[in-house]
Amino acid sequence: MNIIDFENINVGYDTKIILKDITLKIKEKEHWAILGANGSGKSTLMKLIQSEIHPRKTNPYKKEILGKSNYSIFELKKELGIITNDLHNYFAINGSFLTGYITVLSGHYSSVGVFKHQDFSVEQHEKAKETMKYLEIEHLANKLVQEMSTGELRKCIVARALIHDPKAFILDEPTVGLDIKAQINFIKMVQKLSKNCSIILVTHHLEEIFEEIQNVALIHNNTIHKSGKKEDILTSANLSEIFDTNVHINVKNNRYFVEEIY
Numbered sequence: 474m475n476i477i478d479f480e481n482i483n484v485g486y487d488t489k490i491i492l493k494d495i496t497l498k499i500k501e502k503e504h505w506a507i508l509g510a511n512g513s514g515k516s517t518l519m520k521l522i523q524s525e526i527h528p529r530k531t532n533p534y535k536k537e538i539l540g541k542s543n544y545s546i547f548e549l550k551k552e553l554g555i556i557t558n559d560l561h562n563y564f565a566i567n568g569s570f571l572t573g574y575i576t577v578l579s580g581h582y583s584s585v586g587v588f589k590h591q592d593f594s595v596e597q598h599e600k601a602k603e604t605m606k607y608l609e610i611e612h613l614a615n616k617l618v619q620e621m622s623t624g625e626l627r628k629c630i631v632a633r634a635l636i637h638d639p640k641a642f643i644l645d646e647p648t649v650g651l652d653i654k655a656q657i658n659f660i661k662m663v664q665k666l667s668k669n670c671s672i673i674l675v676t677h678h679l680e681e682i683f684e685e686i687q688n689v690a691l692i693h694n695n696t697i698h699k700s701g702k703k704e705d706i707l708t709s710a711n712l713s714e715i716f717d718t719n720v721h722i723n724v725k726n727n728r729y730f731v732e733e734i735y
């Protein structure tokens with residue numbers, strides 16, 4: 474099954490087209506990085522995936538997620554763990570008085586916090602505990618969201634999505650606001666998740682593309698400029714083109730990094 478199967482999609486805001494002719498196929502169990510400069514349209518692609526914006530109907534197109542062209546967004550979000558900075562900020566503001574445990578438990582109803590009308594079974598509580606243990610965040614169980622660091626809250630939000638055992642995680646610039654140690658730590662956690670589900674990592678940081686990510690799509694010139702196997706796509710020439718600056722990249726221990734900007 475394909476996680477994402479898009480063909481010839483044009484999408485934008487009001488009358489303005491931001492991304493055109495989007496064709497992208499991501500199969501189950503594949504791991505992808507989507508790379509692009511600031512303003513290239515990465516977040517717009519995320520909004521398209523989440524159906525916050527819709528393809529223009531002026532041309533034939535295909536938009537299937539998890540093999541379906543018609544789906545309820547509520548159900549979709551259980552099958553796809555979608556982690557955005559908007560979600561993070563929403564929790565930081567509206568869920569500031571929740572504990573880590575309640576944040577994770579609320580994933581069962583995809584709500585922000587738990588409410589009197591919601592019943593939780595013993596199994597649901599067990600799942601929340603097990604998920605926190607798996608992500609090594611048990612120590613955050615009683616900590617309030619407002620007392621958490623950016624990295625701690627982001628991990629709780631990932632755990633909240635993981636409670637549904639999603640088929641894929643889509644992470645939009647997940648290390649924004651994290652210092653170097655927290656960034657490495659977070660990417661290690663995503664690497665662990667990749668053992669059980671697809672990872673689609675939207676980023677502009679080359680170093681975050683961990684070994685298991687074997688496919689890359691580059692967004693440039695309002696479209697998916699190039700996509701395919703990591704070794705073919707992640708080249709100094711391609712990155713110089715999309716970031717509009719001369720960069721020389723290198724690979725060490727299966728990790729890509731920018732060696733020189735000139």
Ligand SMILES: Nc1ncnc2c1ncn2[C@@H]1O[C@H](COP(=O)(O)OP(=O)(O)OP(=O)(O)O)[C@@H](O)[C@H]1O
Binds near residue numbers: 511515516677
């Ligand atoms: N709600 C909106 N209404 C109109 N234009 C928008 C809207 N959101 C984004 N845009 C425009 O769409 C283009 C792509 O923006 P988008 O946020 O998708 O880029 P991005 O690659 O995610 O950027 P960044 O790396 O800076 O987060 C930009 O020119 C931006 O100004």
